[in-house]
Amino acid sequence: MPSNCTSLVFRAPHVLGQTRITNNTNKLTPTIHVGTCFPWYGKKTHQKKKLFHIVSQLKCSQNYPSSSVMEDERNLVVSSLGPDKYSKELDVAVKAVQMACSLCQKVQESLISKTNSQIHSKDDNSPVTVADWSVQATISWILSKSFGCRNVSILAEEDVESLSKPDSKGLLSAVVETVNDCLVQAPHFGLKGPEKLLGSSDVLEAIGRCNSEGGPTGSFWALDPVDGTLGFVRGDQYAVALALIEDGEVVLGVLGCPNYPKKKEWLSYHHRYHRIISKLTPTTSESWDKGCVLYATKGSGKAWMQPLHQTNKLLAWPNSAILIRVSAIDDPALATFCEPVEKSNSSHSFTAGLAHIVGLRKQPLRVYSMVKYAAIARGDAEIFMKFARSGYKEKIWDHAAGMIIIQEAGGVVTDAGGSPLDFSKGTFLEGLDRGIIACGGAKLHERIIKSVDASWKCSSL
Ligand SMILES: Nc1ncnc2c1ncn2[C@@H]1O[C@H](COP(=O)(O)OS(=O)(=O)O)[C@@H](OP(=O)(O)O)[C@H]1O
Ligand SMILES: [Mg+2]
Ligand SMILES: [Mg+2]
Ligand SMILES: [Mg+2]
CATH class of the missing domain: 3.40.190.80 (D-Maltodextrin-Binding Protein; domain 2)
Incomplete structure (x- = not known):
């Protein structure tokens, strides 16, 4: 696994109550390296628990989840520490997709309660909504803000032409309002928002900036602001999809699934039932009722899932992530x-x-x-x-x-x-x-x- 940080140095030797953190040579250990092995053997249960807790905290303090602490019967082994090559990109991408999911949830709720007047058709007759443009603008703005306009190249689904037409003024102002509503929430997601509200030209610029053509060299983001727009407008499943592609290879992916149900059986329900379900279950998607963000970086051998972020309940996201794994069924x-x-x-x-x-x-x-x-x-x-x-x-x-x-x-x-x-x-x-x-x-x-x-x-x- 790529890693640019293979050790972690304590400012002072750690002491767990009366248990000093020592490695397997029984030396007090102010530095933990990848491969550092802490013996369980002979330790009392409460000391084991403390040791596990403190070593596990180390990975969280690195603000990324792909390091791991492995346990066996006798030892606690630090298998990797520190951020991998794409830790900053992953951090920003996950937060941006979390924000986009929250934006989509609001728009979907308003679409369902209103008529279809907010749903537009593209040249190929496929649907597009305020959410598609607003998510594209929001994620484009966040990526540019986080990495600098010049360093960010984005290839995304929506174009800016139909929004810029004189007869699209109402639509554009709805998009601008939706984007601003979302960006003011940025600090709740651990990101910086704009100093002042974005105007129409800022929003059009953010959407239009997603004009990368991709290709075999260099790095670019691929963004589907709302995938499954048809599902979205029907009150059903949809996703926000963001990936980083480097020299033609996908190296990072984040998938926001705001309506992914807690019970997998509900996935197969017709959209009308989803509407009923959303009335029956808390719309706040408290705990795991519905909604998740999945992510992975290339070569890590791990994929993660976290619940949708609640702006009123700040979750330190690496801590709320859990590992996911494909099914073992092969029959x-x-x-x-x-x-x-x-x-x-x-x-x-x-x-x-x-x-x-x-x-x-x-x-x-x-x-x-x-x-x-x-x-x-x-x-x-x-x-x-x-x-x-x-x-x-x-x-x-x-x-x-x-x-x-x-x-x-x-x-x-x-x-x-x-x-x-x-x-x-x-x-x-x-x-x-x-x-x-x-x-x-x-x-x-x-x-x-x-x-x-x-x-x-x-x-x-
Ligand atoms: N004719 C045709 N054939 C194949 N694929 C098409 C076609 N038209 C559209 N698309 C793309 O399909 C995306 C949605 O795919 P889904 O697998 O979700 O299809 S479906 O909505 O469940 O039927 C959909 O993504 P979004 O536009 O983001 O919704 C399209 O990119
Ligand atoms: Mg799509
Ligand atoms: Mg789409
Ligand atoms: Mg589309």
Whole structure:
């Protein structure tokens, strides 16, 4: 794991009550290195607890969660300390996505209680709302503020043209208001907000700045401000997806899923039930009722999840993160596969044929957005398949964050030919072979890839 900090020095030797922190050479240890081993042996339970607590605190004090303290029967071993290469990027990205989720929750609530007048159609007839532009502006502003405009390059879904038209004044002012409402909350999320309210030109600039073309060299952020806008406007699942891509490789991913239910069974409920559920359960998403942010950095072998941040209850976020892992189920008969809700986005008949050949018995779990990737990473489902109509080119922002989170949680993501997804060719996943297959484990993945050809021959795709 990349690490630029391999030791941590105490200002004074630590003393736990009467227990001095000593390492396995029994020397008082003012410095803890990666690999430092603290013997449990002979220690009393309360001393063990204190020792574990203090050593665990070290990782939290580094403001990042990927260091780890391992325990065995005799020792407590510090396996890694200090921030990894992307700690600052991860910290800012997670906070920015948390803010974006909170923005989306407010807009979704207001959309559901009003008419459809706030939902607009793009040239390709897909929906776009105040939330899509507002999240893009907010995250663009936060990234620029945190890393400097010149150092930040963003490739994002929404463009600025339709918002800048003279007849879009009402829409633009709604976006400006939403962005400002969100940015004033920045300090609650541990970020700096603007000194004064942003004007229309600031907001348009922030959206327009997301004009990176991506490509094979350098580093850029890929942002889908609201993925699954259709789910969003229907009061259902959607995601905020942010990934960092370096020299064509996804190195960091953050996925905000504000409506991810505490009980995985609720994922399969029709959107109308979600509305009922949201009335039945506290909208504050207290504890784990609904909503989470998932994240991972490349090569860490770990993926994390934290609950949605509550502005009135400040959670020190690395401390509230828990590790997630893909499902261990590798028997197709027991596996759940997810796919897009809309037939026009992925062929349901093709995946039904494929499922039959592979021996998947359960009904498909149809969920809007990259929440499907989240379900695989959390181990709530085993397979995700998407086969768009021929001629449709998948966009990188629809897959980057989800892919890395599944991979670091132990899963496999490829195209339908078994090749890795290529994020180095600009906006689209060029060269994608037919579709996308993501699985919790390699065994299931292999079985599906092997069956794609057989199923493909009898399909009309
Ligand atoms: N025709 C077509 N074919 C395939 N894919 C398409 C198509 N049109 C759109 N999209 C992209 O799909 C994104 C939503 O994907 P989902 O898997 O969530 O689909 S679904 O909404 O559940 O049906 C959606 O992302 P958002 O625009 O961010 O919602 C689109 O990028
Ligand atoms: Mg999308
Ligand atoms: Mg989108
Ligand atoms: Mg869209």
